Amino acid sequence: MEERAAAVVRQLHAESDATIRAELGRRYGIHTDRAIGMSMARMKAIAKPLAPDHELAVALWECGLYEARTIAAHIDDPRCVGVDQMDQWCSDFDNWALVDTVCFTLFDKTPHAWSMIEPWASSDLEFTKRAGFALLWGLALHDASADDKLFTDALALIDANAGDRRPLVGSAQTMALRAIALKRPGLRPEVGALVRRLTASDDPQSRRVVRPIAKVLAGL
Numbered sequence: 001m002e003e004r005a006a007a008v009v010r011q012l013h014a015e016s017d018a019t020i021r022a023e024l025g026r027r028y029g030i031h032t033d034r035a036i037g038m039s040m041a042r043m044k045a046i047a048k049p050l051a052p053d054h055e056l057a058v059a060l061w062e063c064g065l066y067e068a069r070t071i072a073a074h075i076d077d078p079r080c081v082g083v084d085q086m087d088q089w090c091s092d093f094d095n096w097a098l099v100d101t102v103c104f105t106l107f108d109k110t111p112h113a114w115s116m117i118e119p120w121a122s123s124d125l126e127f128t129k130r131a132g133f134a135l136l137w138g139l140a141l142h143d144a145s146a147d148d149k150l151f152t153d154a155l156a157l158i159d160a161n162a163g164d165r166r167p168l169v170g171s172a173q174t175m176a177l178r179a180i181a182l183k184r185p186g187l188r189p190e191v192g193a194l195v196r197r198l199t200a201s202d203d204p205q206s207r208r209v210v211r212p213i214a215k216v217l218a219g220l
Helices: 002-014 018-028 040-050 054-063 066-075 083-092 096-105 113-121 126-142 148-161 167-183 185-199 204-218
Strands: none
Touching (some): 002 066, 054 066, 066 096, 083 113, 096 126, 113 148, 126 148, 126 167, 148 167, 167 185, 185 204
C-alpha cells in the first residue's frame, strides 16, 4: 500500500504546476504550505479509476499533500470511515477547500455524519468549526432521507454561533442555511424565523450571516 500511495504522489509531483500553486492563495483563498499545484479537474481524473479504496485513501492522506488529501477524499469508501478517522482528518484541515471537499465528497456519506455536526460546530478551532457547518451544508444537499428534525436542531447551532467573526465560519453557516431553505420546503418557516431574529440582532456578523438568506426566501 505504501508503494501504491508513493506511486500516486510521484505522479502528482510529475504533473505539478507552479502557476496553479501560486494562484491557490491569490485567486482562490486556499492558503496552505503543503500544495504542489494541480487543477481540481485533474485531481478528480486521477482519483476516478482508484475508487473505492479505503486503505489507499488513508495512506494518501498521511502523506500530507493538499492534492493527495483531495484525492483521498474522492477515493475513500464512506462505509469504512469511522468516527476516529473523521476526527483525525478534521484535526488536519488547514484550508477551506480541503474542508469542503472532504465534507461534501466523503463525510456526508458516512453513517456517522449527523453525529459529528454538533461537536465540530461547537469547536473554537476555525477549520473544525467550518467543517461542522460544511457537513450540515452537504447533508442538506445530499441526504434526502433525513428527518426534518435533524435540520431543525441544526438551526439552533447556527443561531448560537452566527456571531463568529471568522469569514470562513460565517460563509459556511450562510450556505448551510441556503441549502436547508432550498431543499427543505417544510422548514422555511423555521428558517424565516431565524433570519428575522438575527436580522434584528445588534451583532453585525449575525446579520451578515442571514442577509443572503432573506433574499433567497423572498424569491421562493
